[in-house]
Amino acid sequence: MQFSKFKCAVFFATATLSAQVVGQSGNIITGAGLPNPNPVIHNEWGDLPSGREWGSTAGIDIDPTDGHVVGYERCASGSAGGPGVNCDSNPVDPIFKFDRHSGEILANFGAGIMVTPHGIHVDDEGNVWVADFAGNAQGTKGHQVHKFSPDGELLMSLGMAGQPGNGRSHFNQPNDVIVGPNGNIYVADGHSGQNMLTEQAIIDGRRSGQTGRIVKFAPDGTYLTQWGRLGTEHGEFRTPHALEFDSQGRLWVADRGNHRIEIFDQEGNYLESRYTYGRISGIFITDDDMVYAIDSESGPTRHEAWHCGVRIGPLDEDRIVAFIPGYQTASRGEQGTAGEGVAVDADGNVFAAEGPASLPLAGGAFTKYTAN
Numbered sequence: 416m417q418f419s420k421f422k423c424a425v426f427f428a429t430a431t432l433s434a435q436v437v438g439q440s441g442n443i444i445t446g447a448g449l450p451n452p453n454p455v456i457h458n459e460w461g462d463l464p465s466g467r468e469w470g471s472t473a474g475i476d477i478d479p480t481d482g483h484v485v486g487y488e489r490c491a492s493g494s495a496g497g498p499g500v501n502c503d504s505n506p507v508d509p510i511f512k513f514d515r516h517s518g519e520i521l522a523n524f525g526a527g528i529m530v531t532p533h534g535i536h537v538d539d540e541g542n543v544w545v546a547d548f549a550g551n552a553q554g555t556k557g558h559q560v561h562k563f564s565p566d567g568e569l570l571m572s573l574g575m576a577g578q579p580g581n582g583r584s585h586f587n588q589p590n591d592v593i594v595g596p597n598g599n600i601y602v603a604d605g606h607s608g609q610n611m612l613t614e615q616a617i618i619d620g621r622r623s624g625q626t627g628r629i630v631k632f633a634p635d636g637t638y639l640t641q642w643g644r645l646g647t648e649h650g651e652f653r654t655p656h657a658l659e660f661d662s663q664g665r666l667w668v669a670d671r672g673n674h675r676i677e678i679f680d681q682e683g684n685y686l687e688s689r690y691t692y693g694r695i696s697g698i699f700i701t702d703d704d705m706v707y708a709i710d711s712e713s714g715p716t717r718h719e720a721w722h723c724g725v726r727i728g729p730l731d732e733d734r735i736v737a738f739i740p741g742y743q744t745a746s747r748g749e750q751g752t753a754g755e756g757v758a759v760d761a762d763g764n765v766f767a768a769e770g771p772a773s774l775p776l777a778g779g780a781f782t783k784y785t786a787n
Contacts, residue, residue: 451739454784460518462519469780470489471489471770473755474591475768477699478537483514486513501530522565528556530547530556533545533589533590540565546560558586558589573602586602589602611653621644627651627653650685652673656695666678669697675695689706692726694711705730706728708757709724709757710722712752719750723742723751753773754777755769768780
């Protein structure tokens with residue numbers, strides 16, 4: 416019965432996608448025939464302090480108070496976490512604020528607090544929130560969410576430092592964090608589900624304490640509720656990789672392992688899904704209700720045929736109207752790879768946060784795409 420439900424969920428998603436492809440202005444899988452509104456690539460965008468090397472990243476955002484760009488790099492680590500070089504062993508300031516026009520550093524902070532930063536969010540007051548999804552060997556850092564003031568003062572930490580878990584006061588590889596319209600805090604927790612490719616793997620993952628959930632807190636950090644678990648049904652996740660709120664107050668979750676976006680109200684009630692954006696790593700919704708979703712992982716062995724890049728579509732339709740292609744790679748051929756985080760400024764410039772797969776091709780942690 417469990418296996419049948421798994422197959423039905425996959426079939427439903429595929430059938431829905433096939434229906435949505437009809438009437439598209441181009442091929443949503445490859446991007447062929449879709450316009451590229453930002454064809455000019457500015458690699459290694461943003462200044463880097465003297466003596467530093469770019470590391471990978473997965474997060475970038477726009478500060479709503481002034482329109483500038485906020486992101487992080489993983490302290491010269493080219494990987495997504497684990498032993499070796501990370502922000503614990505190389506405790507430089509990982510968080511940057513850049514002038515969106517020139518790339519000049521406006522602020523740089525956060526040293527000594529994290530291991531492997533993952534998601535990032537700037538709230539309406541300019542505070543910077545970062546999820547730290549990996550723990551250090553000593554069990555003293557990681558698996559937390561941190562809130563910084565605009566000038567870098569640590570204001571709040573959620574989760575138990577270095578101690579993964581699935582309870583109210585613990586996280587197990589938190590991916591992203593966002594502040595909702597009324598100040599409540601939402602955390603996407605659980606990175607391992609994307610590699611669970613059978614129903615048995617999902618069952619084993621649940622039994623071993625892995626998770627895929629959204630955890631909600633009051634503005635002061637008090638636990639309120641949570642929803643979701645590992646799985647393929649609506650309200651379940653295989654790596655809830657990124658979060659975004661739209662103009663209607665709905666929470667969008669990039670359910671990367673299930674190749675979809677799940678949309679909820681602020682209490683966690685499922686509303687609807689999107690299937691045309693690929694294997695999504697990051698989401699950004701502009702003030703004029705356009706959705707930008709970046710696919711960094713599609714390839715021959717997972718989500719085959721789909722090409723990586725930024726897919727763009729209107730808020731209230733499961734439809735793609737534009738596509739910014741990723742980089743071609745030897746391992747993935749024409750399917751390529753792209754960054755993991757995406758943000759769009761007031762002029763329509765698109766910024767990508769380069770993950771471990773795209774960093775060697777991009778040359779730096781951040782890339783800027785412009786119209787000319």
